[in-house]
Amino acid sequence: MSAIAENGKLKFAGTNSTWRRALSPTGNTGDAIFRVLMLLVALLMVGIVLAMVFALATDSMLSVRQFGFGFLTSQRWDPIKGEFGALPFVYGTIASSLIALLISVPFSLGIAIFLVEQAPHYIARPVAFLVELLAAIPSVVYGLWGIFVLAPVLRQYVEPVLAKTLGWLPLFSGSITGIGLLTGGIILAIMVTPIISAVVRDVLAAVPGSQREAALALGATKWEMIRVVLVNGAPGIAGAVILGLGRAIGETMAVTMVIGNRPQISFSLFDPSYTIASAIANEFTEATGDLYLSSLVELGLILFLVTFVVNGIARILVWNVTRKTGGVGRAA
Amino acid sequence: MSVSKSFRLVACVSALALLVVSIACNSGGSGSTNGSVSLQGAGASFPNPLYQKWMSEYGKVKPNVKLDYQSIGSGGGIKQLKEQTVDFGASDAPMKDEDLKSAPGEILHVPTVLGAVIITYNLEGVTQPLRFSPEVIADIFLGKIKKWNDPKIVADNPGVTLPSSDITVVHRSDSSGTSAVFTDYLSKVSAEWKEKVGAGTSPSWPTGHGGKGNEGVTGQVKNTPNTLGYVELAYAVQNKLPVAQIKNASGNFITPSIDAVTAAASGSLATTPDDLRVSITNAAGADAYPISSYTYILVYKAQKDAAKGKALVDFLWWGIHDGEGFAKDLQYAPLPADIVKRAEAKINSVTANGTALR
Numbered sequence: 001m002s003a004i005a006e007n008g009k010l011k012f013a014g015t016n017s018t019w020r021r022a023l024s025p026t027g028n029t030g031d032a033i034f035r036v037l038m039l040l041v042a043l044l045m046v047g048i049v050l051a052m053v054f055a056l057a058t059d060s061m062l063s064v065r066q067f068g069f070g071f072l073t074s075q076r077w078d079p080i081k082g083e084f085g086a087l088p089f090v091y092g093t094i095a096s097s098l099i100a101l102l103i104s105v106p107f108s109l110g111i112a113i114f115l116v117e118q119a120p121h122y123i124a125r126p127v128a129f130l131v132e133l134l135a136a137i138p139s140v141v142y143g144l145w146g147i148f149v150l151a152p153v154l155r156q157y158v159e160p161v162l163a164k165t166l167g168w169l170p171l172f173s174g175s176i177t178g179i180g181l182l183t184g185g186i187i188l189a190i191m192v193t194p195i196i197s198a199v200v201r202d203v204l205a206a207v208p209g210s211q212r213e214a215a216l217a218l219g220a221t222k223w224e225m226i227r228v229v230l231v232n233g234a235p236g237i238a239g240a241v242i243l244g245l246g247r248a249i250g251e252t253m254a255v256t257m258v259i260g261n262r263p264q265i266s267f268s269l270f271d272p273s274y275t276i277a278s279a280i281a282n283e284f285t286e287a288t289g290d291l292y293l294s295s296l297v298e299l300g301l302i303l304f305l306v307t308f309v310v311n312g313i314a315r316i317l318v319w320n321v322t323r324k325t326g327g328v329g330r331a332a
Numbered sequence: 333m334s335v336s337k338s339f340r341l342v343a344c345v346s347a348l349a350l351l352v353v354s355i356a357c358n359s360g361g362s363g364s365t366n367g368s369v370s371l372q373g374a375g376a377s378f379p380n381p382l383y384q385k386w387m388s389e390y391g392k393v394k395p396n397v398k399l400d401y402q403s404i405g406s407g408g409g410i411k412q413l414k415e416q417t418v419d420f421g422a423s424d425a426p427m428k429d430e431d432l433k434s435a436p437g438e439i440l441h442v443p444t445v446l447g448a449v450i451i452t453y454n455l456e457g458v459t460q461p462l463r464f465s466p467e468v469i470a471d472i473f474l475g476k477i478k479k480w481n482d483p484k485i486v487a488d489n490p491g492v493t494l495p496s497s498d499i500t501v502v503h504r505s506d507s508s509g510t511s512a513v514f515t516d517y518l519s520k521v522s523a524e525w526k527e528k529v530g531a532g533t534s535p536s537w538p539t540g541h542g543g544k545g546n547e548g549v550t551g552q553v554k555n556t557p558n559t560l561g562y563v564e565l566a567y568a569v570q571n572k573l574p575v576a577q578i579k580n581a582s583g584n585f586i587t588p589s590i591d592a593v594t595a596a597a598s599g600s601l602a603t604t605p606d607d608l609r610v611s612i613t614n615a616a617g618a619d620a621y622p623i624s625s626y627t628y629i630l631v632y633k634a635q636k637d638a639a640k641g642k643a644l645v646d647f648l649w650w651g652i653h654d655g656e657g658f659a660k661d662l663q664y665a666p667l668p669a670d671i672v673k674r675a676e677a678k679i680n681s682v683t684a685n686g687t688a689l690r
Contacts, residue, residue: 078536079507080529147551155556177500177556179541257551261505261542272541278505282544285405286507286533288431 053304060298062290071298077263079283084295086302088263092181092273093303096255097248099185099269104193105241109230111193112200117226128201135194143257146187151178151258154186159270174268177260182269184259188251192244199243203236203321204229236321242314246307252277276303369643370398375409375422378447378509378564379627382662383422386655390647393654397643406509407533413439413630419644421630424509425516425533426609438633440678441608442648443626445656446597446665448565449514450588450623451576454553455480455495463488463577463585466614466622470522472499472560474529475539480558488579495558502552502561505542507534513625514562517613521622562623565593566663580622581614592621593665601670608674624665631682638684645682645689652676 063071067084074085111131115124155178166172207229215225230237252275260272261282276299287293373383380403387399404412406423413421414435426441451464468484471477477484481494504511512533519526529535543549546567553559553573565588568575577585586592599617604610614622629648635641652675656666667675680690 076536079534080532080536147548147555152555175498175500177541177559179552179556256505256544257548261544262537262540274542282506282542283534286407286509288407288410288533 053301056297056301056304060294060301062294063298066291067295071295072302075263075265077279079287079289079292082289082291084291086276086299088265089274089276089279089299090302091265092259092263093249093275093277093306095181095273096184096188096259096275097245099182100188100192100248101241101245103186103189104196104244107189108193108196108200108240108244109237111197112204113226113230115197115201116204117222117229128198131194131197133194134190135198139191139251139254140257142187142191142254146183146254146258147179150186151183154178154183163270170267171269174266174270176270177272179258179260179272180268180270181259181266181273184255184273184275185269187254187258188248191251191254192247195247196240196244199240199318200233200237203233203240203318206236206321207232233321235317239314239316239318239321242310242317246310246314249310250277250303250307252281256281276300368396368398369639370400371419371640371644371647372400372402372417373409373420373422373629374402374404374412374418375630376406376424376509376627377403378424379422379445379664381566382445382655382659382664385658385662386647386651389655389658390650393650394643394646397647399647405507406512407507410630413632419631419640422628423630424625424627425512426611426626426628427630439630440633440682441628441630442652442675442678443608443628443667443671444651445659445667446593446612446624446626447513448588448593448596448621448624448665449510449517449562450565450568450573451560451562451578452550452553452568452573453560453576454557454574456557458492458494460492461575461577461587462492463579465579466517466521469578470518470525473501473503473518473537473539474522474525475501488585497558500556500559501537501540502543502549502556502559503537503540504545504549504562506544506548508545509533509625509627510546510562510564511535513613514623516611516625517623520611520614565590569663578622580618580620581616582618582620584618586619586621588621588623590660590663590665592619593624594668596620596622596624597626597665597671598668601668604671604674608671608678633682635682635684635689638687638689641682641684642689645679648679649676649690652679 063084067074071084071086072090073087074083075087076083076085077088078084111127115128119127155176159176159178159182162172163176211228211232212225215228220228255275256278259275259278261274261278262272263274263279264271266273280296280300280303283292284296287296380401383401383403387401390397390399401422406425409418409421409423410427410431412418414431416436424447427439432439451469453462455462462485464485465488468477468488471484478498479496480499481496486492486494512531515525515529515535516531518529519531529538541552543552543561546563549561549563550567550571550573553561563573567573568588575588577587580586595617596612596615599615599620600610600612608626608628610626612624612626615624629651631644631648635644652667652672656672659666680688682689
């Protein structure tokens with residue numbers, strides 16, 4: 001390095017002041033070093049992501065060339081015969097995640113509204129803590145609980161009732177085992193609820209108090225006031241939901257243990273299904289043969305792209321709402 | 333102000349320098365220095381409990397040999413051995429011809445112990461062990477026999493009242509040597525299975541639910557009435573699962589046991605080739621349990637490092653002699669005496685730089 005530290009200031013050989021200012025606007029050596037280090041760390045993260053995409057893309061080339069677009073539309077997954085199609089996994093991933101959201105979103109909204117708008121502080125704090133604690137439970141524990149508690153309960157009490165009352169729908173037909181798409185979706189719902197409710201809580205808290213006061217001053221009831229707040233926070237809530245979706249799509253262990261792991265497309269929620277993440281986790285260890293490995297990597301690439309897009313959308317939506325509330329709150 | 337800041341800067345830089353130096357120092361020095369040898373192995377998860385026991389016991393005999401085994405699955409073990417990132421591999425199924433051909437050197441199969449796959453079930457009110465003929469098992473897993481009171485099941489189980497409920501099949505969802513042994517057996521006893529599904533670690537199952545690992549299958553079977561699945565013998569014994577008797581090639585219904593598994597190996601001696609790569613499912617012999625298999629340690633015949641090679645063959649020799657004594661306690665079947673002899677010959681044929689190591 002041609003810079004010499006002296007009196008805490010950087011002196012470059014050529015005393016090029018533009019360089020110095022770019023590295024450290026305040027002209028402080030410590031700041032300059034810190035800045036460079038942080039820049040390297042940030043670039044490293046970007047580099048790791050790019051390296052992952054690159055590795056996934058190159059390692060899946062064999063399967064991409066062999067199956068082309070058919071990989072996404074084929075329903076057959078037979079490692080022994082060397083036929084690989086991703087459609088049942090894509091279906092299982094999307095279906096289980098959607099079930100999770102259908103159950104989780106109303107709960108999460110309710111939790112967040114209660115915590116922000118209704119609960120006194122001495123209740124809100126512990127409740128928020130307990131809900132967020134759910135997010136800290138390892139997913140394998142959720143899976144065990146799913147096998148030993150949730151699945152038997154669903155088999156004995158919930159699914160027979162659903163079959164009896166709604167059995168005329170293809171959604172609730174088929175044999176009842178307690179293991180399948182519905183169980184996977186419910187486990188996921190419990191897992192994403194803390195994430196969605198925490199983000200929604202922050203979004204609602206970011207809606208300016210003046211909005212609430214204005215609504216109440218105009219003679220709105222509490223419920224009407226909450227509606228105004230919800231409308232204001234709508235993009236952020238959508239972002240929270242999509243963040244939860246991203247988590248649900250990528251979740252592996254808990255789902256694997258209760259979804260039945262069968263690559264098939266069945267409209268019944270009672271039937272076993274399979275997700276992309278589960279398939280990779282299940283089959284990668286013993287996968288032999290280049291095409292088999294390559295197909296699994298291509299599954300990983302699909303999963304990566306889906307989560308990437310979903311998280312991107314979530315970011316844009318959340319950014320949209322927080323940017324607005326940064327200034328004077330706008331009425332919807 | 334500037335004094336303290338520049339001091340901090342110096343402290344920062346020197347701390348970083350120290351870190352770099354210490355990392356650089358740590359990265360050196362592994363392998364066979366000052367008389368101690370470290371051997372790395374990886375592969376099948378099925379024999380892992382036994383190999384861990386072997387390693388801790390062998391450490392008492394030969395403290396200067398450091399052994400490490402990672403149970404990453406047979407496929408991973410073969411892959412790492414071929415890439416020469418480990419000193420020995422381990423696999424439940426023998427390596428395929430094309431895998432052996434594409435390896436950078438000749439690979440030997442040293443059988444260590446035997447295991448078996450058993451059929452377990454959850455059927456309320458049935459106390460005596462169920463009995464199955466091979467074709468019935470194949471038909472259940474093909475989805476052709478759907479009810480517990482199917483005449484074919486009833487015929488094998490006189491005097492047992494079977495319910496009219498649906499059979500829910502549970503199989504392994506993770507790819508596994510257990511599935512490979514089981515489907516190898518089904519392929520031998522059912523032409524339809526062989527044609528439609530075949531044998532492998534991760535077959536495309538015609539019916540049923542998938543559970544992850546022995547514990548996943550067991551969890552589903554235990555918690556769901558009217559289910560039927562397959563798990564390893566050792567796992568079933570340790571967890572006291574109901575175990576079915578299976579009709580062997582001689583027509584006898586055999587309760588899976590360690591002795592019945594060793595009997596299957598003895599019954600297959602005549603058909604065991606020189607390289608010891610053999611499937612012993614559906615073996616001959618009146619007492620042979622039909623869904624049995626060897627598990628192997630895989631080593632290169634020509635070792636690169638004489639010290640490591642010597643330590644490896646000594647360990648293998650100890651394993652197939654003294655090590656067999658630990659097998660039964662862990663529910664593995666020990667090798668028959670004839671196979672130990674043939675495995676000895678394999679171990680003795682290992683060389684380094686052209687000279688035999690034993």
